[in-house]
Amino acid sequence: MTAATDVKYAGFWRRFIAIHIDLFVIFTIQFCLYAALSAIDAALIQTFSGALNLSYLVVYWLYFAGMECSSYQGTLGKVLVGIIVTDTDGNRISFLRATGRNAGKILSSLIFGIGYLLAAFTKRKQALHDMPANCLVIRERDSSLVKLFLIAILFMFLAFAMLFGFTGMVLWSEVKKFLPGLGGGMMNNQADMSTMFEPGMDMSSGMNMEPVPEQVKQGSIATSERQLNLQEYEKLLAASPPAIDTTGPATTVGPALLEVTTFFTDMFWLEVSMPPIPNFSDGMAGGTINIKEIKNNSGTNVYDPNHNFETDFFKSLSFNQQDMPLPHIKAIRQVNHKPGLDEDSFAGLTGTLVLSLPISLESVTLTGGEEGQAKQVAGSTVSLSSINGSDVNINYQGQGQNFLGILGFNAAGQELESMSRSILSDTGPVDTSLFIQFQGEPASVEVLVASDIVEKSYPFVIEP
Numbered sequence: 001m002t003a004a005t006d007v008k009y010a011g012f013w014r015r016f017i018a019i020h021i022d023l024f025v026i027f028t029i030q031f032c033l034y035a036a037l038s039a040i041d042a043a044l045i046q047t048f049s050g051a052l053n054l055s056y057l058v059v060y061w062l063y064f065a066g067m068e069c070s071s072y073q074g075t076l077g078k079v080l081v082g083i084i085v086t087d088t089d090g091n092r093i094s095f096l097r098a099t100g101r102n103a104g105k106i107l108s109s110l111i112f113g114i115g116y117l118l119a120a121f122t123k124r125k126q127a128l129h130d131m132p133a134n135c136l137v138i139r140e141r142d143s144s145l146v147k148l149f150l151i152a153i154l155f156m157f158l159a160f161a162m163l164f165g166f167t168g169m170v171l172w173s174e175v176k177k178f179l180p181g182l183g184g185g186m187m188n189n190q191a192d193m194s195t196m197f198e199p200g201m202d203m204s205s206g207m208n209m210e211p212v213p214e215q216v217k218q219g220s221i222a223t224s225e226r227q228l229n230l231q232e233y234e235k236l237l238a239a240s241p242p243a244i245d246t247t248g249p250a251t252t253v254g255p256a257l258l259e260v261t262t263f264f265t266d267m268f269w270l271e272v273s274m275p276p277i278p279n280f281s282d283g284m285a286g287g288t289i290n291i292k293e294i295k296n297n298s299g300t301n302v303y304d305p306n307h308n309f310e311t312d313f314f315k316s317l318s319f320n321q322q323d324m325p326l327p328h329i330k331a332i333r334q335v336n337h338k339p340g341l342d343e344d345s346f347a348g349l350t351g352t353l354v355l356s357l358p359i360s361l362e363s364v365t366l367t368g369g370e371e372g373q374a375k376q377v378a379g380s381t382v383s384l385s386s387i388n389g390s391d392v393n394i395n396y397q398g399q400g401q402n403f404l405g406i407l408g409f410n411a412a413g414q415e416l417e418s419m420s421r422s423i424l425s426d427t428g429p430v431d432t433s434l435f436i437q438f439q440g441e442p443a444s445v446e447v448l449v450a451s452d453i454v455e456k457s458y459p460f461v462i463e464p
Helices: 012-040 043-047 049-068 076-081 095-103 105-120 145-178 230-237
Strands: 083-087 135-139 195-197 250-253 256-263 267-274 286-296 320-322 328-336 346-367 375-377 380-388 391-399 403-409 418-424 429-438 444-462
Touching: 012 049, 012 076, 012 083, 012 105, 012 145, 049 076, 049 095, 076 083, 083 095, 095 105, 230 346, 230 444, 250 444, 256 346, 256 444, 267 286, 267 346, 286 328, 346 375, 346 380, 380 444, 391 403, 391 444, 403 418, 403 429
Parallel strands: none
Antiparallel strands: 083 135, 195 418, 250 256, 256 267, 267 328, 286 346, 320 328, 346 444, 375 380, 380 391, 391 429, 403 444, 418 429
């Protein structure tokens, strides 16, 4: 490095352009991660929101500190605008010093970013976070500010284009929740706008697509076996909860084992395990968990009832069959709380488990050629809109909570596995279209509806 009188310090605007280019790089990395999770299952973004927030900090730290201590002595943005980071003697900085410098940006960001603005006024163009770290930002080569601003505008345009694309992808995932199959008939004006779709739904209904390989459902349950009365349910619910080892805070209530697991920044999972009970393992019956309070070790209630995902739809339980370590059914409720709670500060959870029992279950069969013909079942009205390959669309009028599901059967009368289906989250009167896709081409479908839903409530308290 030449004598100090020849040193050209990087001014505010060059540093401003460089950091915005760098933020674009970090945004691109995060965008790819979000897009990958969304492609697998959009719900994973919320499920791993805490980990994603942490990943941003890790990427930011490794990118800035790693690049600034490297032989480049600067990030991609700094390299493009011709500036480098050195210590006050003009030497390459260590990773530890680069980490400290970037940690100091927290202080520079306080009071509306005045710490950054200091680079425009201090003698050696140091920002606030440069001073404790004894760092300088040097102009290694001269570049026209106009040229640099054009580069920054290009990167900002690319960032907005990616943000627009990701926003469009998220909006499309929301819009398609209300479009049952795209080609199989739209929801009518009275359609229940709470109809949701499971991840992985193929929205190609009505298009000429390759046929879906047929897969017959193993261990299918006959409709007659599903028709339990209240006394039969109560006998099954009197069984002991499954004897499963737990690692987190847990309790038993009624037939269920409840366990708190997997803490994130603003949420944790509440796992619900029960003995196998007909209709629960395949979505014909379910329940909800209502949270009253979540206590931290200071005795403060940190439950966040206003969280975007603390809605009726996300409170509901959908059970799945589990075989290990013993046969049981299991559901997971995402519980949302205010930031700051973790496994060590968790002091208690109070709530109510509500199981919804379908009583007087009835069914009606719909076959190809009966499109538009209304049929009555358990006080509700159903009609077939279309059977298009593996995709089926029906119209349902009745109480949302009484609709249990749609079964598909091939020409041989064998029940087919389903791939994706619409879910009614509204419990009141609805008039809506419902979609389901099977693994194979159904010759007929059977719509199951309950005449009544009986709820059994189990208040609980979980403490460490």
